[in-house]
Amino acid sequence: xxxxxxKSLVSETAELAEDVAVGPFSYIGPEVRLDAGCVIQNNVxxxxxxxxxxxxxxxxxxVIGVPAPGEAEGGQCILGEANAIRExxxxxxxxxxxxxxxxxxxxxxxxxxxxxxxxxxxxxxxxYSRIGAGAVVEDYVRTSGFAxxxxxxxxxxxxxxxxxxxxxxxxxxxxxxxGSPVRVRGVNTRNLKACGFxxxxxxxxxxxxxxxxxxPENQVNPKVLLRLASRKDLxxxxxxxxxxxxxxxxxxxxDD
Amino acid sequence: MTDVSVVxxxxxAARIAPDAVVEPFCVVGPNVTIGPGTVLRQxxxxxxxxxxxxxxTIAEGCVLGARPQxxxxxxxxxxxxxxxxxxxxxxxxxxxxxxxxxxxTRIGNDNVLMSGSHVAHDCYVDDRVLIGRSVLLAGHIxxxxxxxxxxxxxxxxxxxxxxxSRVAPHTPVRRDVPPFTDFGxxxxxxxxxxxxxGAHEAGIAAAALKPDEExxxxxxxxxxxxxxxxLQTKIEQLVNMGVEGEAARLxxxxxxxxQGPYGRYRELFRxxxxxxxxxxxxxxxxxxPGRPMR
Numbered sequence: 001x002x003x004x005x006x007k008s009l010v011s012e013t014a015e016l017a018e019d020v021a022v023g024p025f026s027y028i029g030p031e032v033r034l035d036a037g038c039v040i041q042n043n044v045x046x047x048x049x050x051x052x053x054x055x056x057x058x059x060x061x062x063v064i065g066v067p068a069p070g071e072a073e074g075g076q077c078i079l080g081e082a083n084a085i086r087e088x089x090x091x092x093x094x095x096x097x098x099x100x101x102x103x104x105x106x107x108x109x110x111x112x113x114x115x116x117x118x119x120x121x122x123x124x125x126x127x128y129s130r131i132g133a134g135a136v137v138e139d140y141v142r143t144s145g146f147a148x149x150x151x152x153x154x155x156x157x158x159x160x161x162x163x164x165x166x167x168x169x170x171x172x173x174x175x176x177x178x179g180s181p182v183r184v185r186g187v188n189t190r191n192l193k194a195c196g197f198x199x200x201x202x203x204x205x206x207x208x209x210x211x212x213x214x215x216p217e218n219q220v221n222p223k224v225l226l227r228l229a230s231r232k233d234l235x236x237x238x239x240x241x242x243x244x245x246x247x248x249x250x251x252x253x254x255d256d
Numbered sequence: 257m258t259d260v261s262v263v264x265x266x267x268x269a270a271r272i273a274p275d276a277v278v279e280p281f282c283v284v285g286p287n288v289t290i291g292p293g294t295v296l297r298q299x300x301x302x303x304x305x306x307x308x309x310x311x312x313t314i315a316e317g318c319v320l321g322a323r324p325q326x327x328x329x330x331x332x333x334x335x336x337x338x339x340x341x342x343x344x345x346x347x348x349x350x351x352x353x354x355x356x357x358x359x360x361t362r363i364g365n366d367n368v369l370m371s372g373s374h375v376a377h378d379c380y381v382d383d384r385v386l387i388g389r390s391v392l393l394a395g396h397i398x399x400x401x402x403x404x405x406x407x408x409x410x411x412x413x414x415x416x417x418x419x420x421s422r423v424a425p426h427t428p429v430r431r432d433v434p435p436f437t438d439f440g441x442x443x444x445x446x447x448x449x450x451x452x453x454g455a456h457e458a459g460i461a462a463a464a465l466k467p468d469e470e471x472x473x474x475x476x477x478x479x480x481x482x483x484x485x486x487l488q489t490k491i492e493q494l495v496n497m498g499v500e501g502e503a504a505r506l507x508x509x510x511x512x513x514x515q516g517p518y519g520r521y522r523e524l525f526r527x528x529x530x531x532x533x534x535x536x537x538x539x540x541x542x543x544x545p546g547r548p549m550r
Contacts, residue, residue, distance in 0.1 A: 005265070007262075007263070007265055023265075023283070024265040024283055025263075025265070025281045025283070025299070041301075042265065042283040042301055043281060043283070043299050043301065059319070059322060060283070060301040060319045060322070061299065061301075061317055061319065061347070086322075086325060087319045087322060087347075087349050088317070088319075088347055088349070088372075106325065106327075108325050109325070109349050109374055110347070110349075110372060110374075110390075126392075127374055127392050128390065128392065144410070145392045145394075145410040146392075146408065146410055162428075163410045163412075163428045164410065164426070164428050
């Protein structure tokens with residue numbers, strides 16, 4: 001039987017797996033689905049068409065599935081497995097496309113995730129991080145406090161955004177990003193090591209970063225980008241980096 | 257009118273003083289102690305092994321004593337200790353300690369924590385501290401008496417904020433803030449790395465020093481921070497001159513910060529029980545401060 005506090009309000013049409021726990025003063029809306037092992041602590045609001053995968057934990061006063069600011073109605077919000085949603089977090093529901101969050105993410109206190117954002121797996125987002133509407137955050141990304149990934153931008157896998165950093169263009173993968181707007185400060189070596197990258201791959205990435213981001217204010221050097229892209233024997237991770245930077249440049253050209 | 261006890265969830269094992277006020281939609285866990293005269297406004301959650309002293313005001317939506325966000329935390333009996341007469345603004349969060357970081361998060365007396373601020377695991381906040389709106393204290397931080405952190409400051413792990421210092425708004429603090437200083441970015445655009453910008457006048461006034469001591473402190477502050485190069489040499493010079501009182505303490509503080517990696521003295525206690533634990537660890541946990549942890 002789900003352990004549902006008598007002081008909570010769970011809609012009759014909400015789908016709750018057998019062992020879901022719901023704390024006091026929480027509200028589970030009519031179109032919410034909670035898979036096995038979810039723990040919804042006290043004072044939580046789950047509304048809209050929200051789905052939580054197995055083993056998600058939602059801490060007090062978090063709100064998931066609300067309409068984005070200025071929108072009258074909400075949409076869909078799909079969370080994968082084993083996510084921890086900490087206190088005071090807001091996750092808006094996507095109206096056109098669902099807000100999607102992968103598996104094993106830790107979304108810390110008072111972070112906000114905008115409507116239609118897509119978050120990968122194993123992300124750690126520190127307090128007050130903001131992922132804008134329609135932004136795409138790939139796997140293993142980590143952010144520090146007050147980091148912003150602005151609306152509609154893509155942040156590559158394994159990157160780190162330092163405190164107060166704001167990603168206002170597409171951010172490359174594997175990078176340490178710092179500043180407002182962010183600049184590439186190097187390879188996120190620590191995260192790569194922790195994720196089991198080999199020394200050779202890290203060295204190859206470091207060389208590529210040194211060559212590629214040597215424009216003014218660590219911007220991409222377009223000549224190096226062309227040269228790297230034309231090479232056939234690139235390290236696969238460097239290839240990914242080059243592809244990501246190329247598509248980012250193309251997006252920027254479209255914006256202009 | 258609805259009986260207020262229906263819209264509260266207070267565990268039968270919680271120890272709450274008879275004149276403490278617990279308003280609707282509050283949740284109080286089983287291992288919580290709340291002292292006399294403390295007021296919990298609506299939607300306050302207090303869980304974990306948390307003890308709260310007397311005369312505190314805890315505003316709407318605060319969550320105290322929740323599980324740390326540190327990934328190393330794997331459960332265990334760790335504590336949050338809050339002293340007396342603190343004012344918590346709305347949606348303040350404070351977490352219990354971790355076993356690897358010394359078991360205790362402590363908030364002292366007469367502090368003001370403005371709305372949205374966060375005190376993470378294993379922090380020690382002393383007395384009369386002002387923590388501004390949405391200020392984030394990461395783990396293992398020590399904030400000494402009378403410090404002021406203005407809104408939206410972000411503190412790095414293991415930082416020490418010195419006595420009666422001030423941190424300017426929106427400052428990312430990555431190294432120790434010396435006592436009696438005004439710390440922040442050197443320019444208005446906040447582009448440069450934050451640094452000491454001068455003496456914190458309000459702090460010096462609040463400390464109510466004797467005229468001689470104040471004069472010596474101001475001299476030391478000028479000597480050390482007008483130009484921060486060769487700090488070690490200048491500290492030695494001041495010590496050799498035989499400065500006393502607050503000026504001597506300032507020198508000691510800066511010396512310690514220089515010892516720690518990245519200008520953070522408390523980095524030396526990474527993975528150990530910090531020295532403050534000696535005072536604040538309850539005897540039944542029975543740990544030797546300085547003992548390396550798992």
